[in-house]
Amino acid sequence: GPLSERRLMDVRLGELPAWLATCDISAQGLLGGVQKAWSSYHDKYINVRRGGPAGISMLLAGYCLLSYGWNYQHI
Amino acid sequence: MNLSFFDQFASPSLMGIPLVIIAMMFPTLMLPSQDNRWITNRLSSIQSWLIHMITKQLMIPLNKKGHKWSLILMSLMMLLLSINLLGLLPYTFTPTTQLSMNMALALPLWMATLLTGLRNQPSISLGHLLPEGTPTLLIPALILIETTSLLIRPLALGVRLTANLTAGHLLIQLISTATVALLPSMPTVSILTSLILLLLTMLEIAVAMIQAYVFVLLLSLYLQENI
Numbered sequence: 001g002p003l004s005e006r007r008l009m010d011v012r013l014g015e016l017p018a019w020l021a022t023c024d025i026s027a028q029g030l031l032g033g034v035q036k037a038w039s040s041y042h043d044k045y046i047n048v049r050r051g052g053p054a055g056i057s058m059l060l061a062g063y064c065l066l067s068y069g070w071n072y073q074h075i
Numbered sequence: 076m077n078l079s080f081f082d083q084f085a086s087p088s089l090m091g092i093p094l095v096i097i098a099m100m101f102p103t104l105m106l107p108s109q110d111n112r113w114i115t116n117r118l119s120s121i122q123s124w125l126i127h128m129i130t131k132q133l134m135i136p137l138n139k140k141g142h143k144w145s146l147i148l149m150s151l152m153m154l155l156l157s158i159n160l161l162g163l164l165p166y167t168f169t170p171t172t173q174l175s176m177n178m179a180l181a182l183p184l185w186m187a188t189l190l191t192g193l194r195n196q197p198s199i200s201l202g203h204l205l206p207e208g209t210p211t212l213l214i215p216a217l218i219l220i221e222t223t224s225l226l227i228r229p230l231a232l233g234v235r236l237t238a239n240l241t242a243g244h245l246l247i248q249l250i251s252t253a254t255v256a257l258l259p260s261m262p263t264v265s266i267l268t269s270l271i272l273l274l275l276t277m278l279e280i281a282v283a284m285i286q287a288y289v290f291v292l293l294l295s296l297y298l299q300e301n302i
């Protein structure tokens with residue numbers, strides 16, 4: 001379909017700058033994007049009927065990596 | 076070399092933007108959100124069970140007017156629990172090691188209990204300053220002592236949480252530094268130290284949960300006296 005309506009995972013690498021130009025960079029748009037990303041992660045890995053520790057463990061591992069990145073200069 | 080051990084408590088910032096806000100909002104991702112479904116996922120079920128258990132424990136001693144406080148006390152409990160436990164992961168930042176945050180939580184809540192008591196039942200609240208059955212000669216001294224102990228409560232609440240968590244994190248860092256430093260020269264001592272580190276980590280997990288519980292429990296006790 002048209003470039004602006006496709007999700008990030010469906011956009012090819014060469015089309016990435018064009019796709020970035022079409023999306024909404026305002027504060028509300030970014031917040032909506034973050035909300036959408038979180039709810040798709042949550043619904044896919046955590047909000048399942050027979051979930052295990054994997055969903056949150058990935059989240060916590062990502063948080064540890066993020067904190068490592070923030071603290072890199074101090075180490 | 077000594078001063079660098081305290082660097083872990085420095086509030087992290089990226090290009091001057093304090094990231095402590097993100098560190099404090101991260102626990103909200105882990106807690107269940109309102110879904111209006113009858114059967115939720117396993118994470119929500121476990122957390123709902125936990126919240127029900129803690130709410131019953133904390134709110135039973137309070138009278139009916141005190142039950143209005145259940146939302147704020149339970150949200151405080153979940154916040155402290157999640158922040159403390161997340162701080163035990165490597166490289167994460169624990170906002171409750173900052174005295175400023177703990178005092179900001181303790182002082183307004185304690186003051187709220189005090190003012191509630193003074194407004195609704197002033198004589199009973201002031202009566203708590205004098206235990207029953209004291210000899211007459213001791214009354215002035217005891218009132219001074221009880222007033223001091225009343226006024227020091229918010230300070231004690233904040234400092235207790237800060238000191239416990241800060242000391243725990245510092246101990247973990249020191250012992251792990253010792254373990255790594257001893258590894259090339261004395262491996263057996265290094266293994267012993269790593270055993271100590273394992274026990275300490277289990278203690279820290281317990282302390283993280285206990286300190287959050289104690290904070291909220293003491294607030295509910297102060298509320299019981301005053302409501």
